[in-house]
Amino acid sequence: MKYDLWQRLFTRFLETFHLKRFFERHRSFKEMHQSSYAKEIGQTLSQQLKVHAQMETGELLEKLHTEQDGLTEAQAYLQQQTCGLNEVAQEKPLTWWQHLWYCYRNPFNVLLSLLALVAFLTDDLTGGMIITVMVLLSTLLRYWQESKSNKAAEALKAMVTNTAMVLRQKVSTQDQILFKQRYGVEVKQLKSTQFEMPIQYLVPGDIILLSAGDMIPADCRILTAKDLFVSQAAMTGESMPVEKFAIPNTSDIDSPLELDNLLFMGTNIVSGTARAVVISTGIQTYFGALAHRVTATDHAVTSFQLGVNKVSWLLIRFMLVMAPVVLLINGFTKGDWGEAVLFALSVAVGLTPEMLPMIVTSTLAKGAVFLSRKKVIVKRLDAIQNFGAMDVLCTDKTGTLTQDKIFLSHHVDVLGKKSHAVLMQAFLNSYYQTGLKNLLDVAVLEAVDQDMKFEKLRFKKLDEVPFDFERRRMSVVVRTPQCQVRMVTKGAVEEILKVCTRVELQGEIKALTADLRRDIEAITQNYNREGLRVVAVAYGDFNTVQENFSVADENDLILIGYLTFLDPPKESARPAIQQLHAHGVSVKVLTGDNEFVTQKICYEIGIAHDKVLLGGEIENLSDEQLKDAVEQHTIFAKLSPIHKERIVDQLKANGHVVGFLGDGINDAAAIRSADIGISVDSAVDIAKESADLILLEKSLMVLENGVLEGRRTFANMLKYIKMTASSNFGNVFSVLVASAFIPFLPMLPIHLLVQNLLYDVSQIAIPFDHVDEEQLEKPQRWQPSEVGRFMVVFGPISSIFDILTFCLMWFVFHANTPEHQTLFQSGWFVVGLLTQTMVVHMIRTKKIPFIQSCAATPLLVMTVVICAIGIFLPMGPFANYFKLEALSWTYFLYLPFILFAYMCLTQWVKRMYIRRYGWQ
Template sequence: MNLSFLKQRLLALANKGLPARQFRRLAFLDFLRGSAVGEKVPDRLSAYLVEMSRATPDAVLGDLESHQDGLSQAQADAKREELGPNEIAHEKPMPWWEHLWLCYRNPFNLLLTVLALISYLTSDMKGTTVIGTMVVVSTLLRFVQEKRSNTAAEKLKEMVSNTATVLRRDPAQTAAVEAEQFFGVRLHPRNPRKTELPIKMLVPGDIVLLSAGDMVPADLRIFGAKDLFISQSALTGESLPVEKFPQQSDASVTNPLELENLCFMGSTVISGSAISIVISTANQTYFGALAERVTAADQEPTQFQSGVNKVSWLLIRFMSIMTPLVLLLNGFTKGDWVEAALFALSIAVGLTPEMLPMIVTSTLAKGAVVLSRKKVIVKRLEAIQNFGAMDILCTDKTGTLTQDRIVLERHTDIFGQPDDQVLEMAYLNSYYQTGLKNLLDVAVLDHAELRQELNLAHNFRKVDEIPFDFVRRRMSVVVSEREDHHELICKGALEEVLAACTHVRNGGQTEPLSLEWLENIRQITTKLNLEGLRVMAVASKDLPPTRSVYGVADEADLTLMGYMAFLDPPKETTRPALQALKNSGIEVKVLTGDNELVTLKVCKEVGLDIKGVLMGHAIDEFSDEQLMEAAANTTIFAKLSPAQKERIVRVLRSHGHVVGFMGDGINDATALRAADIGISVDSAVDIAKEAADIILLEKSLMVLEEGVIEGRKTFANMLKYIKMTASSNFGNVFSVLVASAFLPFLPMLPIHLLVQNLLYDISQIVIPFDNVDEELLSKPQKWNAEGLGRFMIFFGPLSSIFDIATFALMWFIFAANSPEHQTLFQSGWFVEGLLTQTLVVHMLRTRKIPFIQSRASWPLLVMTAVIAAVGIFLPMGPMANYFKLQALPLGYFPWMLLILLGYMGLVQLMKGVYDRRYGWQ
């Protein structure tokens, strides 16, 4: 740290009368708050972290006003009041006014505002009112809907909030500590209270206990560690974990991420345990400084956002071409350029899908609510569309295809014969390990025979343990039954345990591990694997009682004792769920760290179509192109490392697939982040839940398939609005161009276009609640801006045919063929135009025959009927003069009915042509 700066800051604080022990902390926070984050974290932050790394534990405790037994609740509350919660700034909910601005700020609302302003400047108050109403309604609906969705999402997130294990002192312990400080002697032993706190409640000075599977909740200084391995990939991009120690071995290190006794927020505990102290929280952490730089930069659009943007700009491009054409045509033919300009502005409004942001948000929010009822928590609304677009699902085997209840099926010697001694050793290993207990440990500890007949724990005492990690794939404990004897018991994956063995137990004798023995061992274990059993090896060795601390180096010269064989039966729902996913066009690939033979057996039992098996060691030899080619013909990927899982996901995505990944373990976190949609479960480790976009409260593929269907319903309803609006508006503008070329007056006044467009948009507000045809749910759905443009050009002019028929009807039959009778002409086209627009909602929402083969939801039926009635009422009722309309003769309505029937028949016919040529969706 810059000492001259620190001294100046200390003097300034001293002049304020602050206690001396607060100086350094406040000085650090002061300069950090004012520092700018550029390409790296501030130099002063790096200097602070280096200094905390070099300081003695007592100095760190004093600097942070803490104690080896932790903070008292009062101390923690006071610090939190001063410093705020332990949350990165971008995670905090935005103020309401900022949220309201974001709801307003989209290309369409900005365009409408410009149009409203021009209308106001040209004294067109009615136009200004209608356009302003559109903007206000669209913005407020989106604001209210997103506010409700965000509130619901926050409540759901609380169900899966992450916590940290913290030491707290109660008031009596706090008083004892103060008395000891006064007298200088320890009065009596203390026992601080362990408590689980939400990560956001942590403050500098908190004593935090770490174990395998934990997220590092803040920047920490390690006081004590046992085989502690940390994954810093979120900060450094390095996939391999690094080991942390209580002391920094190289005093010359200045890069914070290379300090051996510091852990950083955003990293993960892979294995081991530690006791540590919080030195920085929230934005004052290394991660917070990086996050500030990241949030300052533009975020790369997601696939969903890119799709919406492409569609939006496609519609705007249509508007930018059609509006000038309308202006020029009406200006030259009518001679009134002011009126022509106002009419062209109305056309621009009519072409603008101003309700698109609200419709998109409403459909996504409605999907999130429906999924929450099916025990699916949506952390990010846009993930729902990705759910529907997913065409490949990568999933683990254990607990997903199979039950989360592994049973201990056999305990055998190296010949595959039952052996109680192997069972006893496995029990001691599982009982005394303090790391993350997996399902195999639980199965051993829950074994009925052990609970009823064995009382091993009272006969042995634990000396030490060597925790599990994903590199060794084994773990060991050292126990003692007699004071003159230590015994190391190791259990883990077969190949990894064999790698540490030099002998085997043959009956009562110990023999060297020869090639002949290896061949025999592999034959026996392969036979067990083919029966669907997962095999774990158990080995041991005797040690003299000369030490109390052991490490990985002691896992050598072991004697193989036998095997533990576990059965993980498939879930009853797995087979139908896999079939349902297949019917939905989703290919399932199994990515597992487990044995390929066991995985193959389980996959066959659940009916998964297996195209090929690929081992982890082979993947490292492939280029990305070779891996993609191999992955296309592979269903099972076995013996994978976390980095290999992530690479497979990235390669699949890079070739146009929308990839989902379902996992719940520490080793799944990077793949969850790499996938288009990360799926985890509420029982997953913290880091997996944090990385996921969607969290299942029930670990079942059947629930997942329901989520896929809901995602496709959501997308289908969004696409309905865009197709209907785009084609209908394009058809109207095309009709305007034709009419403007031949009529001596405007075919419709600007106010008519604006009211018609507003009523049409209101009729579609309930589209998020519409029914979806089954065939639209049978395959993944993706954005296709090119296809939307083709759809507009194909179906838009169809309505123009019947608009022109209406022009002829009004001109020749009802003699509305002069400027004196233009109001009658405009009223006739207003009613026909609104009814065809409303009718197109039902015609284009389905490939089938509307009202007969496919019926809209009752809210949409009611809403469109109401809007149609309002459209007829406006010219026929008392408000006709206000909107510059007039009552239509009763003879008009039979003609209008014929026009509508003809329009329905032609659209239905052309739907078949379009479907055969391009496909409907």
């Protein structure tokens, strides 16, 4: 209601001064410009991409000055000089002067600059210099802090680089040395013509190799492809992957994204393999051009920024109301409207939370440095506060709750008897596949002996059908020593059974009957209940000779047996889960694995395991039904990527702040959808790109540290906001009372400015302050209404003692005439500054300050220093410069009693407040 009222008043203000039409024209011009720019980009790129898609391979390679085996290092370097780095527009940092201007251009600094200008024009050089110093300090401190944190963030992000597999004409040792000298990075050479390099150094004409899990690093034309499926959801919004080919199957396409022999930067390979030539990089790509246009528009406001903005505008609206009231009261009562305007402007400056951006940045940067020591790379600083607000963590199972190392425990036939034939067929499948080898494949390859490794030489690979998340199986086709064509398939038991019609038992082939199927399901479920993962192995022999095999050939297969894998839980998993639960974070497991294995693992690490929701059941639930289901279940098994994303979305719709930890292709959508996406440095490219945080150590203990640091960060930001709000309200209330009853200004503009400058400097140490353990127990969220209530309750406390000081100076020290106003102003200056500085310690904790909870040393030191400066200014040699006057020694007899009484009353009100409203 209050927000709507302010919005209507602001709109009326714009209409009154004919500003609304200007803003509307500006917005419509901006939208028109962006629309025409988008149209121009669309037409130009569409034409270029269609030309590249329709060219013959030889013609295209000739145009790009490359060959089938890639560029030479010299050619690539020349291309680099022409095309620049393969980076999109938003990755370019601001120049130093742009950053400095960004740090200055806020309403508070503009207001201070206007005040300084007025002071210089009225020959108030001292006041003008002080205000100028205040502006410079505010701007330079923020610039220095943000520059330092940005450099730290860039250095941390540089630790995690996305790479591409590149073909170059034979690279010599000298070429590798030159590459490092030019770009400052080393390349990882895999073969004589094949090496891995950071994607930013790709150039048009480079030949790259792609496989499942890779993010496509540039716009490319496919040269060869095998069962290639690409997710273009980032570009088109389509949830299902599309198949791509070297030879286009479509014509008369309007949209370049529908061209099926082109790959686009920012999309990712779901399954299959390809070799492609880079046709454009950086902002010349379709994604880069769109990103360049997006930089001209405003970034979406995050929930963290929204919370900060709400609190800031609460204080600013308060200033916009109270400053005119101060102006009118002083103007009418004193008759000097010029002085009243200056005083009102000074009050407005004193009320503005000009240090809020710097305090926020400092606390977030400190959090980022802390997490970096815990092996966490913070890609987005705002994510730290979201970490502290998180109350639900969704995580995958393998490698997070369990060890990254999976062991092959059994290789058995259909009836559960040990079988070397099953291991041999599984070995051929794992060895010859060229897609993304998972931990199961690695376990199989490590389990075989030397004899079996030599046996594979008798087989020749002919083809393969790569794994995808819909089939959950993969096949390789080999020629056996008997010259027979055989397809060997392994995958999830239920998926393998779908394509099997027979089984092999003790060398005999038998039909897969219903009874036998039930026996198979019982055997595999028994393994699952023991916490073992089961993979089925099948094969099929072909009499006909064919060059290409596809999913359609995976039928009428013969089930030969199973592999069982042991993935034991990490030793740190159970204590980490207990710590997260103790801090108010519930953990939910989202996995594509079966429910029995997942339940066994969850039982061992202390996660509720009695209720399981399967992906097939989720398919039949509406969004409303799923909203209830996600609250009741902690285990979600047999999920597809779409299921994971739906669960995260429904948890968010229920009001939770959701984190998601994953590392696979199938986790990317959920990571992007979560409030805080978390991945690991060993994750696939698309998962790392989607994440806000990247863990260099895949451990839940690291997450628990991050949650606590996020809450510390939030608590320290809230301290400054509470102190600013309550102090500002108290000061204005005191000014109103004094202005109404005292025949002179209770404090000069320069006094208000110096007081505000000193007070703000004392707050620089807040990011390094301690936080009580009680404040770390529960998730913390922004509550602007709580800040408003806190301001109204605690602000008037300081006004009580301000008024007491007025009476002291008026009646005891007889500073009650315009001739003695300097003495009056000096007395209030000292009390005002000391109470404002002391209140930091009173409201930084719900406990008794200095006794039950003591501030960190930096904050204590800053408090003592600022209080000493506040007393020194009127008593020292600079008093005349600041229009202050030395106070008598009897004043300092009263001062401790005023401060002590202020602290006692604040503590008493705090206890009453906590009893009724609690303490955030």
